[in-house]
Amino acid sequence: MITNTQRQAISNQVSKRRTIFQTSNVTIRYGDKPAIRNVCLSIPEHLITAIIGPSGCGKSTLLRAFNRMNDFIPEANMKGQILFLGTDLYVKDIDPVDVRRRIGMVFQKPNPFPKSIFRNVAWGPIVSGYPGNINERVESSLRRAALWDEVKDRLQDSATDLSGGQQQRLCIARALAMEPEVILMDEPCSALDPVSTARIEDLMFELKEKYTIIIVTHNMQQAARVSDFTAFLDSGSLVEFGQTEKVFTRPEQKRTEEYVTGRFG
């Protein structure tokens, strides 16, 4: 795990990092019920940002806004702006399909396709017409998801035969195979046992070399362990955003303190 001095070193680097997502005054409603209110955030590149908050506070809603997955919820509507490396994700000439190729997502419950392990990982590249060597792409994705050694001898077996933790790492490999720039994770460990959870957390440390990760979690220990930045949401509003260490040890807001010390939520 990460030590305090390492964390300090990282935070020293933060100022040099680019902002990958910039949201300004993002409000998301279901019908006319607001789920996200006026959220302004700058998410730095190549770090792990955690979104925490009590159940129903809008974490998933906000996360889905980053890769336009809210488009599939007919009653959801968004106001405000989300810039991805300076480009507004919600203007007319942006194709959401391209957005999702560059911004991958891992879901709460592992959702491998009922196909072989190989075809799960190869699915995205094949569908998007990847011209290179598909076998290599599958292998490198599985390696990066720390699953290769466990499955290399049974790539043709059904993905649904894997354990829950393996399935989730397969879903991460499947997302990595698209070579995205960002990986959004919505409570990726909530259906997993502690050992599988630890493996995925270790994996996240390795992945942030290459990718920006935004993780939603209701587990505060997890947020404290893995993330560099933490955003605390409550009732759809951003209460506090800052370096994880600071949010957990010296929060500026009373509500944040109450939440991270477990007095509510």
Next chain:
Amino acid sequence: MLKNKLVQKRRQPEKSEAIALGAKLKYHWKEGLIKAGLFLCAFLSVVTTIAIITVLAREAFPFFREVPFLDFVAGTKWTPLLQPRSFGVLPLVCGTLLIVAGAALVALPIGLASAIYLGEYASRRVRSIIKPVLEILAGIPTVVYGYFALTFVTPLLATFFPSTQVFNAASASIVVGIMVLPMVASLCDDALRAVPDSLRQGAYALGATQFEVTTRVVLPASLSGVVASFVLAASRAIGETMAVTLAAGATPKMTLNPLESIQTMTAYIVQVSLGDAPAGTVEYKTIFAVAALLFAITLGMNIVAHKVLRQFQEVYE
């Protein structure tokens, strides 16, 4: 008052062991009666099936004493009512298959496409209009389809293909296709809907278009359900009687030309049943031989369909 009584009753359960036991017995007795009644109802369908098989076998076996089994299943000439008699059932099988093939050509692609459209593309409003229309289609009496074939489809075909005969396989198979289409659409719809939404979400999150998600995740995941619906539809088309009797003709023939008059197994059974073949004669017994064959074919197809379906249910367990 009543409430008080209930409370009292509940408070004194140990008052008399005998009464309590009696109540228990009575309860069991009633339960048993209900169970027996339900069992009888369920058993009725088993009894009916057994009865049908028995009748078919009893009437068909004497037939095979007069006509060798091989002559029946491998013979290519079917003239049981005319001299010289010949009992090769293949022309009827051929006619039936011609109808099934034509009906499949109509019902399978359109049925599957409708299901995909309704399940994956249509808005709730469009769905709420098209679904009932499909159900109406399923509720139209088959005799109406028969006359529809004769008075509308056949003349239409004749304008495109002048060689079309008044009674022909094409016209009948088109209406049989329309007839089984709602079943295909509805079963395919069930199969597509059984695919969890999380799989669609996963595919979309990889940057797939709706068409790619539908054809490369949803459809493969529901393939066995779709195949099962095809098999069930085919088995219904094989058993379909009224439309083919009216529109396909009564000419047992080994042909693959859909514009000619043919005869199906079912239409032959109707023809003889309506005629005056005296009971006990060999031509009378032919209906049971043909019916037994028909039963065997559709039973086989249904078993296949259920096997495929079971496989499909296991995927998400």
